[in-house]
Amino acid sequence: MLAYKAAWNHRRLVKVDRFFPSSKTCHRCGHRQPLDLSDRRWRCAGCGKEHDRDPNAAINLLVEGLRILAAGSAESLNAKGGNVRLAKVSSSR
Numbered sequence: 001m002l003a004y005k006a007a008w009n010h011r012r013l014v015k016v017d018r019f020f021p022s023s024k025t026c027h028r029c030g031h032r033q034p035l036d037l038s039d040r041r042w043r044c045a046g047c048g049k050e051h052d053r054d055p056n057a058a059i060n061l062l063v064e065g066l067r068i069l070a071a072g073s074a075e076s077l078n079a080k081g082g083n084v085r086l087a088k089v090s091s092s093r
């Protein structure tokens with residue numbers, strides 16, 4: 001569904017590994033905090049920042065997606081959800 005919507009809107013979809021610790025990593029300092037699923041809010045033991053679980057995870061996923069794009073190793077999906085490789089642009093004319 002996301003691949004279809006991204007293609008429809010001429011956007012690129014970047015997949016982040018399903019085991020990426022987006023919820024339990026502090027987006028401010030990078031500390032990883034053990035959490036239960038019921039922990040909706042938590043205070044980082046590394047920097048003291050109080051987090052709401054979902055917005056913190058969203059920020060971490062955005063940063064990770066941008067990191068993957070910048071590294072040039074993004075796994076992009078076509079409209080049917082299949083993997084496609086990014087075409088290399090030739091600089092010679």
Ligand SMILES: [Zn+2]
Binds near residue numbers: 028031044045046049
């Ligand atoms: Zn922190």
